[in-house]
Amino acid sequence: GENVEQHPSTLSVQEGDSAVIKCTYSDSASNYFPWYKQELGKGPQLIIDIRSNVGEKKDQRIAVTLNKTAKHFSLHITETQPEDSAVYFCAASKAAGNKLTFGGGTRVLVKP
């Protein structure tokens, strides 16, 4: 089955700096890649997603890039703020289903 690896597991950045989280997936049939942010005591919240027919997508300070050939995708957060501190998860799914396979998560700490 699909396997998603996520790195790094923890990331500490200074406020205002950029943060980058990388994920690789194993199943070339995967075609949908969402990113979720989870704060303590809450469920995951979608922050951005990308489909396999697009190489890059941006939403204000957040961007995601996808390299289908290499089977990896990355989350970029620019101008980080303390409220960006949370656990971030990447995920992948294939057509014909809603099953999301998640990466192990990245705990991001933005230091003021």
Next chain:
Amino acid sequence: KAGVTQTPRYLIKTRGQQVTLSCSPISGHRSVSWYQQTPGQGLQFLFEYFSETQRNKGNFPGRFSGRQFSNSRSEMNVSTLELGDSALYLCASSRAVQETQYFGPGTRLLVL
């Protein structure tokens, strides 16, 4: 529009008991998926329902079951609880298959 709601939010059970968790999707959403989140295994897919039909099932024992009603609300049941079933159980809904999934706050189950 109200988000995904899950009840109860917290639950304490003892080994051998059974438990039923409930999920009400966002209005208009017909797909509901369930995930288990633990510190050791991360986020793992349990099952997916669309229009009252189970479309996909994760790699969990038969003690884990679910169903979806005609109003799209879903329940999951765990019988003969084990200590290892202690986890955050998350429900996600989407309008249809392969559309954005929105998560609820989860039900935290503790098995003693």
